[in-house]
Amino acid sequence: MFLKRKMNDSTNNYSDKILKIKEKIGEADAVIIGAGAGLSTSAGFVYTGERFEKYFSDFRKKYGFSDMYSGGFYPYKTLEKHWGYWCRYIYINRYMDAPKPVYQNLHDLVKEKDYFVLTTNVDHCFQKAGFDKNRIFYTQGDYGLFQCSEPCHKETYDNEEAIKKMVLSQGFQIKDGELQKPENGEIKLTVPTGLIPYCPHCGKPMSMNLRSDQTFVEDDGWHQAAERYEKFIQDHKKQKIVFLELGVGYNTPGIIKYPFWQMTNTFEHAFYVCLNQSEAYAPEEIRRKSVCMNEDIGEVLKEL
Incomplete structure (x- = not known):
């Protein structure tokens, strides 16, 4: 669908981009946040x-x-x-x-808007920053949950x-x-x-509820969140939507990045914003409907 050639600048000036993002979020009927590991890295959750x-x-x-x-x-x-x-x-x-208030600044930016969060992060930072748990879909699991390593059943357990x-x-x-x-x-x-920890049903060792192989448990909460996300998309697709992609790389682009591109291209009133230090791109097809910033996410959110 999209050309291999990508663009990383929809406007050239840093302050112009900030103003454009502010304008688009301000007039949006809905904001859909897509968050990857780069957002937590900006917040200080580094692993080295x-x-x-x-x-x-x-x-x-x-x-x-x-x-x-x-x-x-x-x-x-x-x-x-x-x-x-x-x-x-x-x-x-x-x-x-997290050491830095990046998630709190993001919450301040969208808390008065009709928003939803789609994230591959498993560190619970959104809820700790005040985001409504019913407006978040953690697609890849949660460090705060155990599951049976087998798994013999489709339940998760607070740890x-x-x-x-x-x-x-x-x-x-x-x-x-x-x-x-x-x-x-x-x-x-x-x-x-x-x-x-051992499974209360079969006695096998517990494991983390993280999507790393075919044993990942999608429990009732996971499916309910998936349904709420899909409903949010359907309810707003004809309105002014800002797809705000933050720190999403190319490990699992089919979860956030590619769908955001496709929906921006398809939905008449959609606009795409990509913040990702050194990795902010968008396809040529949606250039006129995009702003991409190769800057530290935390610093941009402070400006916003």
């Missing part, structure tokens, strides 16, 4: 460097990996070691707030209490929601056997 060292330097020394993603795929030999890693990963990326028990068992302290190392005392890399 100082943040990795702060919470996982002991794992780096023992296992040799140097970023959180690699640690998540490491073949730990026991469940005690597996959950020793994952409980920290989940706590800091799901139950702690906050279990994860907190695990990190506390390692020797961490939780102060004002933040995970902190004690001044004295050793931090363990494992969790006690008694804290390992």
